[in-house]
Amino acid sequence: METTAEKKYTFKDFQSDQEVRWCPGCDDYVILRSMQKALPEMGVKKEDVVFISGIGCSSRFPYYMNTYGMHSIHGRAPGIATGTKLANPDLSVWVMTGDGDSMAIGGNHFIHVLRRNIDLNIVMFNNEIYGLTKGQFSPTSLVGQKTKSSPYGNTQPPFLPGELALGAKARFFARIGGNNPKDMTQILIEAHKFKGTSLVEVLQNCVIFNDGCYTKYTDKVVKEDKQIYLEHGKPMIFGKNKDKGLVLNGLKLEVVTIGENGITEKDILVHDAKEKDPTMHQMLVRLEYPLATGVIRSFNDVTLEERENALTEQVKANSKFTKTDDLFFSGETYEVK
Amino acid sequence: MITTKNNRPVEVLEGVVIRFVGDSGDGMQLTGTQFSDTSAMFGNDIATFPNYPAEIRAPQGSLYGVSGFQVHIGSVEVSTPGDDLDLLVAMNPAGLKTNLHAVKPGHTIIVDTDSFSKKNLEKAKYETNPLEDGSLDNYSVIKVPMTSLTKEALKDVAGLDNKSITRSKNMFALGMVYWMYHREKDYTIDFFNKKFKNKPLIIEANTKVLNAGYFFAETLELIPNSYTISPAKMEKGTYRIIMGNAATAWGLLAAAEKSGLELFLGSYPITPATDILHELVKHKHFGVKAFQAEDEIAGISSAIGASFAGDLAVTTTSGPGLALKGEALGLAMMIELPLVVVNVQRGGPSTGLPTKTEQSDLLQAMYGRNGESPVVVIAASTPANCFNYAFEAAKLALEHMTPVILLTDGYIANGSAPWRVLSVKDMPEIKTNKVTEYSENWHPYDRHEDTLARDWAVPGTPGFEHRVGGLEKDSITGNVSYVPENHEKMTHLRAEKIKRVQNYIPNLKTEFATEGDLLVVGWGGTYGSLHSAVKQFNEDGNKNVGFAHFNYINPLPKNTEEVLRKFKKIIVCELNSGQFVNVLKMNFKNLDIYQHNKVQGLPFANSELIDQFKQLLK
Numbered sequence: 001m002e003t004t005a006e007k008k009y010t011f012k013d014f015q016s017d018q019e020v021r022w023c024p025g026c027d028d029y030v031i032l033r034s035m036q037k038a039l040p041e042m043g044v045k046k047e048d049v050v051f052i053s054g055i056g057c058s059s060r061f062p063y064y065m066n067t068y069g070m071h072s073i074h075g076r077a078p079g080i081a082t083g084t085k086l087a088n089p090d091l092s093v094w095v096m097t098g099d100g101d102s103m104a105i106g107g108n109h110f111i112h113v114l115r116r117n118i119d120l121n122i123v124m125f126n127n128e129i130y131g132l133t134k135g136q137f138s139p140t141s142l143v144g145q146k147t148k149s150s151p152y153g154n155t156q157p158p159f160l161p162g163e164l165a166l167g168a169k170a171r172f173f174a175r176i177g178g179n180n181p182k183d184m185t186q187i188l189i190e191a192h193k194f195k196g197t198s199l200v201e202v203l204q205n206c207v208i209f210n211d212g213c214y215t216k217y218t219d220k221v222v223k224e225d226k227q228i229y230l231e232h233g234k235p236m237i238f239g240k241n242k243d244k245g246l247v248l249n250g251l252k253l254e255v256v257t258i259g260e261n262g263i264t265e266k267d268i269l270v271h272d273a274k275e276k277d278p279t280m281h282q283m284l285v286r287l288e289y290p291l292a293t294g295v296i297r298s299f300n301d302v303t304l305e306e307r308e309n310a311l312t313e314q315v316k317a318n319s320k321f322t323k324t325d326d327l328f329f330s331g332e333t334y335e336v337k
Numbered sequence: 338m339i340t341t342k343n344n345r346p347v348e349v350l351e352g353v354v355i356r357f358v359g360d361s362g363d364g365m366q367l368t369g370t371q372f373s374d375t376s377a378m379f380g381n382d383i384a385t386f387p388n389y390p391a392e393i394r395a396p397q398g399s400l401y402g403v404s405g406f407q408v409h410i411g412s413v414e415v416s417t418p419g420d421d422l423d424l425l426v427a428m429n430p431a432g433l434k435t436n437l438h439a440v441k442p443g444h445t446i447i448v449d450t451d452s453f454s455k456k457n458l459e460k461a462k463y464e465t466n467p468l469e470d471g472s473l474d475n476y477s478v479i480k481v482p483m484t485s486l487t488k489e490a491l492k493d494v495a496g497l498d499n500k501s502i503t504r505s506k507n508m509f510a511l512g513m514v515y516w517m518y519h520r521e522k523d524y525t526i527d528f529f530n531k532k533f534k535n536k537p538l539i540i541e542a543n544t545k546v547l548n549a550g551y552f553f554a555e556t557l558e559l560i561p562n563s564y565t566i567s568p569a570k571m572e573k574g575t576y577r578i579i580m581g582n583a584a585t586a587w588g589l590l591a592a593a594e595k596s597g598l599e600l601f602l603g604s605y606p607i608t609p610a611t612d613i614l615h616e617l618v619k620h621k622h623f624g625v626k627a628f629q630a631e632d633e634i635a636g637i638s639s640a641i642g643a644s645f646a647g648d649l650a651v652t653t654t655s656g657p658g659l660a661l662k663g664e665a666l667g668l669a670m671m672i673e674l675p676l677v678v679v680n681v682q683r684g685g686p687s688t689g690l691p692t693k694t695e696q697s698d699l700l701q702a703m704y705g706r707n708g709e710s711p712v713v714v715i716a717a718s719t720p721a722n723c724f725n726y727a728f729e730a731a732k733l734a735l736e737h738m739t740p741v742i743l744l745t746d747g748y749i750a751n752g753s754a755p756w757r758v759l760s761v762k763d764m765p766e767i768k769t770n771k772v773t774e775y776s777e778n779w780h781p782y783d784r785h786e787d788t789l790a791r792d793w794a795v796p797g798t799p800g801f802e803h804r805v806g807g808l809e810k811d812s813i814t815g816n817v818s819y820v821p822e823n824h825e826k827m828t829h830l831r832a833e834k835i836k837r838v839q840n841y842i843p844n845l846k847t848e849f850a851t852e853g854d855l856l857v858v859g860w861g862g863t864y865g866s867l868h869s870a871v872k873q874f875n876e877d878g879n880k881n882v883g884f885a886h887f888n889y890i891n892p893l894p895k896n897t898e899e900v901l902r903k904f905k906k907i908i909v910c911e912l913n914s915g916q917f918v919n920v921l922k923m924n925f926k927n928l929d930i931y932q933h934n935k936v937q938g939l940p941f942a943n944s945e946l947i948d949q950f951k952q953l954l955k
Contacts, residue, residue: 016804018816047799052642062804063817068796070645071806072638073668079603079635083642083650084796086626087601091646091796109638112631312621319622324590327620328758333577334378336757 011036013046016066027178027204028057031125032064034181038188044092051094052081054106057132057206058098058125075106078113078122085120089305092192093120100130103139103159111168117196118304123188124199125178126161127206128213135209147209161201162285162296166278172198173281174295177218178205183229183294190295196303217291230284230294232273235265238290245269253283255290273298347519348564352411354419355514357507358436359428361395361404364507368426369406370753371511375524377578377755380568381410384720384865385753386418386940391608391692398460400431410518412567416719416865418752420942424517426510428452428483430461437473445477447513449506451484479560481553483509490549494542501539505546512550519565522547574757581720581750582609585653585679585743586616588727590623591759593649595728596735596767601648602627603639605658608691609747610681613653633661637678641665644674645805647771647795649731653679656698657688659742660705666740667706670831672805673782673791675734675741675769679727682746682862684938693938694748696861697913702742703891703920709828711835713737714891716744718864721756723749726888728764735769737838738790744890746862746912748940769793775800781815788841789834836892845885845894847903853881855953856904860887860917863941867910870946882950890917898925906953908933910946 014036022028039049049067053059055074062069072080077095085093095113102110102124113122129147130136136149140161144153165173172194174187184202191198203214217226228238228246236246243258245268256263272280273295281297321327355372357365366387373385388405395402409419421441427433429452440446453468467473468480487506491497508525515522526544533539554560579587593600602625604614618627626648630636637652644650654662659680669676682698684690702714713733717726723745730743770785770793781803782791794801803815811818812826847856849871859867864886871884885900887893901907901921909918910933918932933949935941 045799047802048797050646050796062806065804067802068645069804069806070642070672071804071808072641073664073807076634076638076665079630079638080642080645082628082630082635083601083603083639083644083648084646085642086628086639087599087643087646087648087650088795088797108631109635112635308626312624315621321620321622323761324587324594324623325760325762327590327623328577328587328760329575331577332374333575333758336380336571336573336576 009040009046011040014039014066016064018063020064021060022057023208025207026057027127027202028061028125030178030181030184031123031202031204032061034184035065035188037181038185038192041185041189042092042192044192048090049092049094050081050084051096052077052084053096054101055132056098056101056130058096059101061096075101075104075109077101078106078109081120082113082116082118085118086305086308089119095120095122097122097124098131099124099126099128099140099161100138103161103164107139111164114165114168114170114197114199116304117169117171117301119195120197121191122197122199123191124161124201125204126201127204127210128158129206129210131206131209160285163282165199166282166285166297170199170297171196171299171301172295173201173285173297174199175201175203175293177203177214177223177227177293179218187295190298194298196301226290227293228290230271230273230292230296232271232295232298235268235270237265237268244290253287274300346562348562350564350566351413352409352415352419353423353518353564353566354407354409354421355424355426356405356407356422356436356439357426357510358403358405358432359507360397360431361390361392361402362397363404363428364504365404365406365428368507368511369408371525371528372514372520373408373410373753374578375515375520376408376410376518376566377576378524379520380571381412381566382415382569382571383411383578383753383755384409384415384418386748387751389692398429398431398457400435400461403432403435405432405436410566412569414569416869417940420944424514426514428507428510430457430463430467433467434461434463440476442475443477445479446473447479447481447510449483449510450480451482479557481513486549486553487546490545491542494538494545497538497542501542505542508543508546509550509553512547512552513554515547516551516554517560517563519563522551571755572757576755576757578753579721579724579756580612580753581717581723581745582612582681583616584721584723584756585717585727585745585750586613588724589617589649589651589677589731590620590625591724591761591764592728592731592767593623593625594761595764596649596731596769598647598649598735598769600625601640601643601650602653603630603636603643603650604628604653605630605633605636607633607655607658609683609750610653610655610658610679612750613679613681633658634665637662637665637669640676641669641674644669644676645795646797647793649677649735650675651677651679651731653681655681655683655691656685656701659698659701663706666712667708667710668807669740670706670710670712671807673738675738675793677727677730677734678740678742679730680742680744681750682744690938692747694746694862694940695912695936695938696744696746696863697916697936698744699860699890699913699916699920702744709832711832711891713739713741713835713838714744715741715889716861716887717749718861718886718888720749720752720754724756724759732765732767733838733841735767736790736841737788737834738770738793739835744861749862771795772801773798780813781805782810782812784830787837789830789837839892839895842889842892842894844896845887845900847900848884849875850881850883852903853883854905855881855950856883856885856901856907857950858885858887858907858909858917858921859911860890863910863912866941866943867946870941870943870950873943874947874950879950879954887917890920893924901925901928905929906931908949908953910934910941910949912936912940
């Protein structure tokens with residue numbers, strides 16, 4: 001893994017000389033700033049950081065980071081990042097993607113990168129719309145949503161990214177509002193620390209084509225009552241007055257009020273992000289009230305590179321071949337004199 | 338003529354073409370491989386060609402389930418698996434029916450009479466039994482009840498199940514053919530001992546049946562002659578029999594070692610390219626990272642990612658896969674990273690003929706991407722030189738910072754031939770464009786004056802942090818640029834970079850004649866067929882027919898026009914409807930240029946080529 005940086009960076013070290021070209025007021029600025037603030041905390045050398053993106057507004061991200069980066073083609077960033085990480089496991093590799101890039105055109109790569117659990121980080125900017133192509137529905141747009149390509153309302157039911165990711169065996173899934181830089185920075189650090197594929201879904205507001213799509217959860221006035229910020233080992237409590245909590249009722253999560261009907265803090269579920277069984281994490285991901293944010297799942301599992309390295313070491317130890325000549329001149333050869 | 342100890346005559350031949358055919362589960366590939374390997378060990382030159390159905394186990398006895406293996410052995414240079422057969426070994430009626438047309442009149446057919454049951458004859462759509470109705474009168478047919486003789490030979494081997502008994506009848510056939518051509522059985526018996534190390538019963542059974550077939554042939558009055566083919570005059574050295582796909586894989590291994598890089602393969606299984614993946618996954622001991630991706634696109638994407646990070650990166654595929662990789666290949670071209678794309682061509686379009694050969698991806702390789710997207714295209718021409726051209730593809734990619742498409746095809750990829758083993762120390766140096774020491778004012782798209790290649794600054798190298806991407810780049814800073822003049826400049830630079838590869842590749846050579854009435858032109862996997870046809874044509878009295886075979890397609894060798902203009906007429910022979918001929922016509926005007934094309938999923942036959950040459954010289 002990457003070694004601790006000798007020099008202490010500040011966020012400025014990660015700013016490139018390129019003018020940022022997102023629309024004014026876009027949450028993408030928040031993500032950029034959070035990343036630039038998180039990186040100095042990660043203890044990773046600047047030259048060891050690689051951002052790889054696909055196509056879309058989110059995918060302009062690498063140009064604005066003073067690290068190695070590749071703005072690639074639509075949907076393929078997970079494949080490219082996999083190759084980069086396998087080629088040099090010492091790198092800290094980040095995939096910057098959107099809802100369309102990762103779950104429509106890149107859906108196949110998205111599920112397989114999660115399945116393999118290679119040690120890289122994916123940040124998905126989910127704005128429930130296609131921004132760069134100017135406003136068509138995406139795989140996370142709601143049924144009935146009117147867009148440029150669904151003027152009478154969208155007829156295609158959406159994916160819930162977390163649900164899809166957990167179904168694809170994601171070991172790390174976090175969700176965070178696009179207007180919450182403080183927690184976002186912390187989550188990005190957590191994602192970096194996690195050994196395996198980590199997926200961070202950012203609920204990112206598109207001010208032009210889907211403005212306000214998350215307001216009912218992320219608006220400062222309602223935020224604390226409508227969101228629950230999950231932390232491993234802590235009770236699932238939320239609300240302005242910290243008096244609401246989650247309990248299990250049959251196969252459903254239920255919101256209860258502490259102090260009512262004999263409910264005490266002891267009755268409230270405690271969040272276990274590290275549990276292998278994803279059932280509770282799936283329930284949390286699906287919850288509409290309150291909306292679950294924070295690190296929902298963080299299950300430590302063997303990574304792809306660990307398996308590959310172990311095999312390679314084993315093969316090397318048992319092989320009589322060290323140079324290609326050993327192979328070429330081995331076995332069924334014959335001499336012509 | 339010489340005679341053996343039992344006074345049976347032995348005829349000395351220059352070469353012989355044999356085909357083993359049977360059901361796809363009859364072990365014909367194994368039988369053919371054993372015969373060709375044994376012959377190679379004896380010192381013959383060989384060329385082989387497997388021909389099998391796309392279905393893994395097609396219905397038994399059916400016409401489309403016939404699997405065949407052809408081998409050409411010679412005491413003189415052998416450049417193709419041969420056209421017409423001197424011997425056909427048919428294990429069932431379907432095999433006989435589908436292959437009879439290839440047997441030279443008067444030549445020998447060995448059949449397993451036990452398999453000519455009413456049911457099998459019906460499956461092969463025979464109305465009457467060809468062994469009885471006189472339809473084979475023009476051939477010398479050796480009728481052998483192979484299945485029952487195999488059972489007889491194994492009657493004393495206790496504990497052997499029926500299936501294992503009937504499955505070893507291919508060794509009876511092999512034993513017979515070994516006797517007919519004076520081959521030793523030792524190599525094959527050694528093979529049994531190694532392959533079935535833990536199954537002594539199987540070793541015993543196969544050895545017994547092989548011997549039984551051998552001695553049966555020796556005593557059989559039906560076989561009038563036996564033959565021998567003397568060792569060929571071949572360059573001194575250590576040899577091994579190698580298949581084209583394995584040679585490709587090994588060429589890549591050699592290039593990785595020579596360049597000091599780790600080899601990364603991103604690939605998705607596709608016929609007939611998968612054997613390259615199969616071969617490279619074995620070599621973890623050399624640090625090879627072979628990644629089976631979720632699809633063709635992820636295969637090339639992972640290779641691009643690995644190239645970005647500094648590995649020698651490769652993706653392998655066949656036609657439909659190359660189509661899927663097109664967009665990513667354009668990215669690799671745009672960000673100017675080294676990448677080897679191996680396309681083992683098969684019959685197209687669409688799914689086409691997956692197990693058959695064709696050369697119809699040439700234009701796809703050259704132009705099959707959006708925008709103006711030039712890449713280097715080269716082609717291997719024999720099973721053995723897949724090694725050299727895989728190495729060359731890697732060398733050009735690394736030295737010129739560009740994707741290189743290596744075209745092979747099903748014919749040379751699955752064919753095998755003797756390969757004089759090359760050591761890595763005999764291969765040319767590979768000098769990568771990697772940079773390690775940062776200096777001020779470095780830009781990612783700064784170019785080397787001679788090659789126009791850019792530097793390869795890989796993640797992990799301090800100071801060089803930079804961004805690349807598919808958007809157009811400013812020619813100096815490498816930042817995104819939409820400036821019209823810059824786009825034109827970059828388009829020209831990318832084209833010029835590929836054109837300059839001309840300065841680093843060998844000139845085109847002509848064989849047999851350097852000027853004259855007719856130049857036969859080919860490219861890629863047809864080398865053997867064309868070479869042997871032109872050779873024969875010249876030997877038949879046409880002394881001024883030249884032969885020029887291209888391994889470098891884009892860019893073309895520098896002296897191409899000079900070579901072409903020395904001949905009055907040119908004929909371009911390809912296994913497609915005329916792709917390379919149009920590349921030549923586009924580049925060189927006013928040539929008297931003709932074409933011969935074949936799109937049957939099969940290689941050229943000598944006779945059809947010679948007919949074409951004759952027509953042109955009338």
